[in-house]
Amino acid sequence: MAVHVEPVMGLPVSLDLRDEGEFSAAVAEAFGWLHEVDARFSPYRMDSEVSRYGRGELPAGDLSGDLDEVLGLCAHYERLSGGAFSARLPGRALDPCAVVKGWAVQRAADRLHAAGARRFCLNAGGDVVTAGEPEPGRPWRVGVRHPEQPLEVCAVIASRGGAVATSAAYERGQHILDGRTGQPATGLLSVTIVAEDLANADALATAAFALGEEGIGWAAAQPGCEVLIVDADRRVHRSPGLAAG
Template sequence: MNSVEQVMGLPVSIDVRDERDPTVAIEGAFAWLHEVDARFSTFKPDSEVCRYDRGELAPSQLSDDLLEVLALCDHYERLSGGAFSARLPGRPLDPNAVVKGWAVQRAAALLRAEGLRTFCINAGGDVVTSGEPEPGRGWRVGIRHPEQPEEICAVVESSDGAVATSAEYERGAHILDGRTGRPATGLLSVTVTAGDLVAADSLATAAFAMGTEGIAWVASQPGCAVLIVDAERQVHRSPGLKLV
C-alpha cells in the first residue's frame, strides 16, 4: 500500500509491503507529521517554534519534543564547528534542518509500534527504510542529479536505515554556513546514508554548509557512507556505499 500526502511543504509517501492492513498505522504516521508541521513550522506565527523565538514562551514552558530538537541542533552545531546552526545572527530561529529527519524517523517508529516491518517513508527525497521489499533486496532510493532535475545520478540500496540528500536544486542557495552567515559554496549535492534519518539529514546539511572541507568530515562520521558531487563536478564516494 502506497499513500502520499503533502505535509511540511513537500510530498511525503509511505509505502508499506506488510501483508496486514496498514491503513490505521499510515493515518497515524501522517497525523503525527501534520502535528509536527503545526508545532514546528517557521512559517506559522502560532507555532511553538515561532512563539518561543518571539519570547512568548520561556525555556521551562517548551514541550519535551522541542527541547529534544533544540538539543539535537546544538549537538550538530558543536560537531560541525558551527557550520550547522539553527540560530544565525539577524535571522529567526530555524531548526528545520533537524525537524524533518527527526519527525520522519519518529513516524517510522510509529509504524513499527503498530507491528509493521517492511516499509519506506520518502519525505521529498529524504528516506527511512525498514526491511526488504523483496527477499535479498533492499529498498532502492534514487539520488537526483544536482544539475539535471529530470535525471537520477545514482541509486542507493537501503534496508533498515536512512538516506538523505542536501542540495540547492529545489530552493536555491538556502543552506547557509553558520560560521559566516553566507550561502554555502563548494558542493553541489551531499548524500549521506546512516542508521537513522536524524543523523543522515543533519550530517548532509552540515557537510554541505562546510563546503569542500565537509567531504572528509562527513565521510569520517561513524556509521555513515556518502556520495558527494563538488562544484568541480568531481564525485566523492565512500567505499562502503551500496549502489545498484
C-alpha cells in the same frame, strides 16, 4: 500492502508499505504526527511553538519535551560542525528545520515499526527511511537526484533498513547557509548521507553542505555513515562501503 501519499511540511511524503495485514490506523497515526510537527515546529507559522519561542514568548521552562529535544539536537550538530550548522543565524528567526524534518520522519517510521510494519519505504521529498525488503532478496532502491539534471539520478543506493538524506541547492536555491559566516554555502553541489537514523543523516547532510569543501572529509569521518558528495567541480566523492542499488 499499500501506497499512501500526502503533502506535509511543504513537500510530498509517500509511504510504500509491503506488509500484509491492516495498517490503516498506523498509517493515519504516522501521517497525523507529521502534520502535528508541521503545525508545532514550522518557523513559517506565526503561532507555532518554534515561532513563539523564537520571539521570546515562551520561557525555556515551558517548552514541550519534543522542542527541547530538537533544540538539543541543533546544539549538538552546531558543536559537531564547528558552527557551520546553526538554527540561530544573526538577523534571522529561529529555524530548526534542518533537524526537524529528519527527526519527525524517523519518528513516523518508528510508529509504523511499533505497529508491526517490517517492510516499508517512507520518503519525504527524497529523504528516505527503509525497513526490510520490498520483495525477498531485493533491497529498496533509493535514487539520488542529479544535482544539475532534474530528471536524472546520479546514483542508486541499496537499502534494507536505515536512512538516506540529501542536501543540495537544486530545489530551494541557496537556502543552506554557513553558520560561521551567515553567507550561502559554496563548494558542493550535493551531499548524500546514509545512516541508521534519518535525524542524524539529514542533519549531517546539511552540516556537510554548509561546511563546503571541508565537509567532504568531515562527513566521511562521521561514525556509522556512508557518503556520496558531488563538489562544485563535478567530482564525485563516494565511500567505499556505499551499497549501489
